[in-house]
Amino acid sequence: MSAPLTLTTHAAIDQIPAATWDRLGDGNPFTSHRFLSALESSRSVGTGSGWQPLHLTVERDGQIVGAAPLYAKSHSQGEYIFDHAWAQAYARAGGRYYPKLQCAVPFTPATGTRLLSPDPGVRQALLAGMTQIAERGGASGVHVTFCTEAEAELGEAAGFLPRVTQQFHWLNRGYGSYDDFLAALSSRKRKALRKERQRAQEFG
Structure with missing residues (x-):
């Protein structure tokens, strides 16, 4: 029987050791600790930017075995997924669209891994954890954008709604x-x- 998984949110990427974060990734420069740290140290994200870091990690036996770049958003800028119509419809229906949770790389419409772990069970735990955080924090929902096809399928199996968009390469x-x-x-x-x-x- 495997040890239970523990979820933790982090208000800054530098609260997570760079070597640990990068070990979980696949070498994509945009999800590297250095890139995400540069966004925070330059204040491109953080207080007042509409991108509040809530990076998620999963631990087993005291060791971080999974991670995801996660942000609480107070607007829809810098995502390259245009959901302003959703926000307006949500408001017309009497709801509050913001904050929402965004698992993404800010200002970077490049497809790549978002659920950093080689273990499918840990990736499922990351998705479940995001949903729990949204429910506890009053967020309208969770968005995982520009992820891989495999992650999209994993999200759909977990109850996330798939979104089909178009890119030109x-x-x-x-x-x-x-x-x-x-x-x-x-x-x-x-x-x-x-x-x-x-x-x-x-x-x-």
Whole structure:
């Protein structure tokens, strides 16, 4: 029988040892302790920013075995998920949309792991913990954004509602230079891009 899991919230990423946090991650620079710490030390997040850190850790036998970047939000800015219509509908129905909990990397619309642990049971505990924190703190709900497909499936199994959005990605198909990229396009598109680039350089 495995030892019980304990959940703890942290008001600053520096309350968690950097080596411990990074050991749980997958090497993604945006969920690294250093990146999240830089956001806090620069005051991009924290008091007065609308992003209040509530980073979540899971412990077993006194050792941190899981973590997630978690924030209490008082607005919907800096998420790149536009839910202002949800907030307005919530208010019209007599509810209070903010605060809400956001498991995300602030100002960074890059997909990556959000539930930092190789153990599926610990990742489930992180999701359950976020829900408990929301209920206890009066948050309207929990949002896990720009997570991996596997995490989205785990969240859906835990009762989270999936949200489908659209992103545009540029892929380097072996281009050695900008001219190589242009050569793969039609004449009309090449001409348009060259004009745009020239205007940008003139104003740069």
